[in-house]
Amino acid sequence: ETGVTQSPTHLIKTRGQQVTLRCSSQSGHNTVSWYQQALGQGPQFIFQYYREEENGRGNFPPRFSGLQFPNYSSELNVNALELDDSALYLCASSLEERSYNEQFFGPGTRLTVL
């Protein structure tokens, strides 16, 4: 059984650029959630995808967008990068979108915006 993987591990971008982060969910999982973790804070919910549809969104602007593919892997896209977007981005997959299903996290992508 393959765990959740994310790519790339680290990324450096400049303000105004666009970035795409990728996540492969654990085998058999159809739900992927994305989180942003800034220094000293807990992970903040960005959005969730369930069976290729967005299934909930946190307080993030529209320049944060995502996709889920038929194999349930997912992408997070951020346009017009700002300095405050510098953070660790985590994705997590779960068996279904139920509240009681534990989430399996990837190792994260560290994004630095200069």
Add this chain to the structure above:
Amino acid sequence: ILNVEQSPQSLHVQEGDSTNFTCSFPSSNFYALHWYRWETAKSPEALFVMTLNGDEKKKGRISATLNTKEGYSYLYIKGSQPEDSATYLCASYGNKLVFGAGTILRVKS
């Protein structure tokens, strides 16, 4: 309580000590409470998911309790070991998973 709050922020204990952390969460619109352990350079790993008031879960030396009416959960570690050193995150599921900032535990041998 509007947000998920964890205390203490950090904790340093000696090997063999028992310790506990607190997670406070909004008691309205509650569906589940998650606990995760996050070791340095690894991914967060689920410890427990609890849904019912009065629920208690145990895994080895670690246990957790849940009070949904007053909106709190306790995580207990009995006989702490250096390998228990990690950040412990709790998260409340209303219509989305909301995390606290975590409790950093350091166990000295």
